[in-house]
Amino acid sequence: MTALPVLLVVHDQGSAGPLRILSSARGLCRVVFLCEAREPSVAAELGQIAGHAEVVDIGGLGEEEVCRIAAGLGAAGVVTFSEHRLRLTAAVAARCGLRFHTPELVDVLTDKFRQRQALSGVQDTGCVLVRHPDDCAEAFARVGTPAVLKPRHGAGSVDTCLVGSVAECRDRLAEFGDRARRDFVLEEYLRGDPALADSGWGDYVSVESLVVDGEPRTVAVTGKPPLVPPFRETGHVLPAPLAADLAADVVELEQRALRALGIRHGVTHTEVKLTADGPRIIEVNGRLGGFIAEIVQRRTGHDLVASALRLALGLPVTPPRPLLPGGEAGGEAGRVAFQYLLFPPAGPVSPGPPSLLDSLADLPGVDLVDVSVPDDLHDDWRAGTLGALGVIYGTTGDHIQLAGLLRKLQTRMEIHWYGSPAAPAVRSGAA
Structure with a gap:
């Protein structure tokens, strides 16, 4: 029996946990996790796979030492799903002669100032x-x-x-x-199109792509519910509630941006603002977006984590039919998958019993409620999306049904926080 190739995963908090990575790697490669194994959040994740994967603790080691260790592992590929580990992954790839973004490209992808400069030929911001x-x-x-x-x-x-x-x-x-x-x-500040203000949806989208030999291949355009101020993302909607012609403009802009940055391969997550003057790039991320793999697989059946692993190993990747507004993918036209993040409201509240949260699962269209209210509840907007209390997952027949469901979820949460749906509404407007 031929031994599976070794794939190094430089792991930290990010868009794919160890359990998901191992599931996608089954029969494809042998995963070795390079991570700070004693860091609390990482240690909690590793506990799920204890005894089922090789872990190399790089805690306290410098970049050069990590690269030296990596070079001795006989790896055929390297990848990361963490924004914070892109630089180290690029260094390991350069040292071991493996496929990944170059260190120079990672500098641009992770530096918002340099990225704006690099995109000046695509748009001036x-x-x-x-x-x-x-x-x-x-x-x-x-x-x-x-x-x-x-x-x-x-x-x-x-x-x-x-x-x-x-x-x-x-x-x-x-x-x-x-x-x-x-x-x-x-x-x-990229102002959203005023025409979208009363639509009930966010004024931005993201584009998920696989880049193979410098050629972007669109997987999906992902819609969003409105932001929670100041700029906290509240979820994802597939397919996006966009007109087909606007979605085409979004994809065209995203592909020009990926080519301008010189991305050669990997999974990308690009956020695009919908302005009155057309779509504008918010930022390009050189890795899988948070929560994106779950909703793409649920809606299309395509495993983006497995695609990222295959790209890292230099294996062929077959992208799914793009999930675009007005198109069909996954054999279920019209079906809308969603994730909805819950944030605590500003100001003092008296949360109701956990049974009120459990009751969210009774709403038609809700498949899973993964939400927990801590004892020391407080709204720290500075924490961004990390301040979310959890996620609600589900599927509806169309965007109209989803809009109605989101209103019901907000009303239920107002009752949970304040005891009455007539109390101040959960904030949902864009800043």
Whole structure:
């Protein structure tokens, strides 16, 4: 029997956990996880696969030492599903002669300032480095008001907000600086198309693609419910509730961006704003998006995690028929899959009993409620999507049914938080 090839997975919190990765790797490769095994969140995940996979603890090791260890493992490929491990994965790939983004490309993919520069031939978006509160006045003069303040390196909308004045920018920068000394960027605010304001859907989408030998192959255009302020993502909708011609424009823009950045292979997750002047790139991510593999597989049957593993090993990948608005995929035209993230409301609340949360599963269209309200409940918008209390998964017959279901979910959650649906509504509008 021929031995399976070794695949290194540089693991950390990200878009695929160890159990999911091992499931997708069955019969394909032998996975070796390189990770800080004693880090609490990683240790909890590894507990699910104890004794079923090889784990190399890289805690406390420098990049050079990790690369030396990796070079001795005889790997045929390397991949990561974590934004925070893209740099290390690129270094391992370069040292071992394996397929992955180059270190130079990763610098662009993970640096919001450099990425805007690299995309200047695709679209011009004002973006200025802000390292100190004294930089705010000049940055606003160049970008305009309002603007978006965000970390230069980061994911999940952590410490990301809209600022409307120089004074507010200075205050936020001073507040965010309490975590670590980091660079921030002040970006031009991409205003959503006012025509979408009353649609009940978010004014942005994401495009999921497989890139093979530099050629982007679209898997899906993913719609979104409205953001929770300031910029927290509340879920995913497949297929997106878009007109077919607008979806085509979104894909065309995304593919131009991927080619401009020079992405050669791998899975990408590109966020696109829907403005009155047409689609605009928010950012390009050089890895699988969070929660995306689950909803794509549930709606189309395609395993994006397995595709990422195959691409890393240099094996052929057959993309699914693209799941685009107005098209069909997975043999079930019209069916809409969704994930809906729940966030705690601002201000004091008196949560009801857990049975109220359990009752969400009784709503037609809800398949699974994975939500837990902690004892020390508080709304920390700075944590971005990491502040979500959990996810509701389900499927409806069409977008109209889903819109109605989301309204019912919000009403149930108002009762849970406040005891009455007439209390302040759960925030759902875009900032």
